[in-house]
């Protein structure tokens with residue numbers, strides 16, 4: 328659906344130039360919610376703005392539905408942009424227009440003329456985003472969450488196939504963030520819209536995204552299904568994001584003398600293993616004790632999952648037997664040297 332191939336973006340200001348993105352190869356599938364996470368200055372905004380050519384790549388190609396954006400004429404680009412909606416951190420509403428006028432304006436500037444059709448679409452969109460009662464209000468009369476709902480309604484007004492979200496929840500409190508993320512999920516499911524969002528919060532990724540790319544210093548350092556990246560992060564930047572999201576403390580590392588006996592294992596429970604009493608069952612079957620050192624439980628999108636770091640004590644063959652049985656039951660078993668969950 329969206330394809331970056333060897334993309335580089337260099338900004339030049341005066342004599343100085345800065346490379347914001349380097350060698351980006353990326354595919355976003357149709358109908359998925361794809362997240363890009365990175366710290367400030369990593370290149371997230373640049374990346375998302377390349378998808379509607381608000382920025383042009385210095386090298387490489389960006390294709391949407393097979394169309395190379397750089398090959399589009401001005402006229403074709405204008406048409407194309409109607410299929411890509413965008414929402415922003417600071418909502419970008421117009422203070423002089425009511426909610427209804429603002430959405431109608433977005434439809435009129437792309438050539439929609441029928442007042443009746445515009446009015447019907449405005450009502451439909453306000454119903455979709457839960458703002459029907461606020462139709463005639465001005466932005467100053469709305470909360471932050473309501474403003475973002477107006478932004479979403481406006482972005483959807485011309486039936487886009489892609490919705491770009493530029494830090495759309497960063498200005499909102501946690502509860503409002505949650506409700507906006509649930510709305511994005513509903514829109515993705517009901518309208519089959521492809522959503523690309525950028526954020527610096529792993530919790531946003533965990534709540535709504537199917538796949539994620541981690542960007543650091545203008546490069547993609549890790550990419551994959553959110554369950555995989557969240558439960559088994561590889562790159563130090565990804566690990567830091569996950570630990571921040573979990574409120575994790577520093578790693579528990581014992582010096583040689585202080586080290587309690589028994590190996591440390593990270594056990595990851597997903598799908599049906601979440602609901603089974605596997606740990607107590609293998610502890611009974613084998614002469615093994617488990618001490619839980621640390622753990623985290625919750626859901627990734629709608630999938631429940633859990634991860635614990637345990638110390639297993641017992642005879643070596645018994646410990647191996649217990650771990651093998653856990654693995655056979657579908658638990659991911661990894662030996663680790665410290666007790667951080669990520």
Ligand SMILES: Nc1ncnc2c1ncn2[C@@H]1O[C@H](COP(=O)(O)OP(=O)(O)OP(=O)(O)O)[C@@H](O)[C@H]1O
Nearest residue numbers: 338340345347365366367368369370371372373374
């Ligand atoms: N128009 C521009 N002109 C020159 N440099 C720019 C421009 N836009 C971005 N940059 C630089 O490119 C780099 C990446 O910026 P970008 O805004 O894409 O990062 P970001 O990850 O979105 O950061 P933030 O989360 O703080 O918005 C930064 O070093 C920034 O200073």
